[in-house]
Amino acid sequence: MSFDLETAAAPEGLRRVAIDPVSRVEGHGKVTILLDEQHRVRQVRLHIVEFRGFEKFIEGRPYWEVPVMVQRLCGICPVSHHLAASKAMDFVLGANPITPSAEKIRRLMHYGQVMQSHALHFFHLSSPDLLFGFDSEVNLRNIVGVALAHPDIAKKGIMLRKFGQEVIRVTAGKRIHGTGSVPGGMNKHVSRADRDMLKGDVQQMLEWAQDAVNIAKQLHAQNPAMYDSFGSFRSNMLSLVSSDGAMDLYDGVLRARDATGKIILDGASDQSYLDLIEEEVRPWTYMKFPHLRSLGRETGWYRVGPLARVQNCDIIPSPLAEAQRREFIAWGKGEPIHATLAYHWARMVEMLHTVEVIKDLLDDADILDGDLMASGERRGEGVGIIQPLERAEEAKFAGVEGVAQLFQEQPTGVFNSKQPDLP
């Protein structure tokens, strides 16, 4: 994976411009740009500046601590890490499949997670750029500015995020860094009172989520020249899909398409992660560069996130979001959409899907009652992959799809993480 502008041929004498820190994103980073005397860009890099070492210091800890430790990688998508680790540990314990109740409550938790993170990303972080323009007044280019200029949009964003956070709270015990999921299943059901509280609001959320898709869609329609071209680049795309090819945010198999939309990998088990994906290091960032081994470092890199997921799946298994997916795909006129700003539109289609799934799960009696824990023969090793939520996915320096976590049993009966800390 290399880009023309990744490394300047002669960096000496070039002028350095830095965007430091990168703000309104999920994570710690800075961008450096080197310009020549004619102000032409010669080099541009996104540096992920933080190193933590989670993958190493969880070694030797009791295995049941891992899902609550690794979620501290990220307070915006803690549930993704909480559940990726739990899923890996399910394999280690031989608890596959987990019980229907546990699977449904975990799924509910995760769809709440994706919903709140997508709402945060679109409304709290990105909407100032989209509503005011990239070069708008710096002091207003934030959620406070949106609240002043478009109070109705800001309020919907805040309430959509709140609902997703509440779904997490009633399943995980806490909005951020909860404890609901454990290796082998779940440690609590959803209470009837909590279920009824959420059911009371879900119809309103469904309407607002549709409004959000319409906002994203209208932005594209109003300025297609910019929205189709800004930051656009062609790439492979990787995501999870369910075994029948439908969108699935909690579990499934790996599927990748090349830049023309042709499927180049399909039906791959999450347990084959290390066989499929290699991770490279560049000296100028703590983030790693994963790529498909079969294609190698130059061509095996891929994008992840909503743009990949919405285009990789064959169908979204909920009616409103599926209708929106078809409209999105039609925008590409038979070609895959590679426009970076189309992430927003795809993200809002996904958010609508999460609300539809949450609505269905709230009507499922299994979340209130039923066995929570499964057990089986210990296998000693496992990988868990779940759909990620990082905003960094929009940069060219895309992370691996999924918060992949692999754990291996040690002779002493504790477990080792074998996967890197994915920023």
Place this chain on the structure above:
Amino acid sequence: MTPALPQYLAPQPRKLKVATVSLAGCFGCHMSFLDIDERLLELIEHIEFDRSPLTDIKELGHCDIGLIEGGLCNSENVQVLREFRARCKTLVAVGACAITGGLPAQRNHLDLGALLNDVYRSRPGMTEGSMVPNDPELPLPLNHVHPIHEVVHVDYSLPGCPPSADAFWSFLTDLMAGRTPHLGHGLMRYD
């Protein structure tokens, strides 16, 4: 005849300036702050944000309140923390990592060089010949992760991983009203 007293303008109510930063943290404290939900719309009638991950303001101005999430894991964290102390009248350690180093301090019993080598060179799945990132643009990691009170004076601490939204609300509304902040029952926790 005594000269007339100079006329002073009546003090205008002004918004409190608040800056926030995530050092070696996970943004979970910032998210818990946003968990005040629709109360955010009320809050922004009384405060304005300066430098924060939520705004695009890069240069820290003179602020009334500085909220620090996260401990210190690299040289840049220390520099940013000192700037916040110099420019914020009231500095608050928010959450477990700022107060004690938190979970990232679990690496403190490991040798940093060995840790970097393990993560970037010898784990399974790495490209052959991978090296530890060493570009001058990357801030140097510290040997240990430190709580912020080891480097600057801290005025208040909000404990929890993360502190709850209600704790943020109670703390900030106390400060806005000119009261000494006090976290009542249920708001002080150490999870």
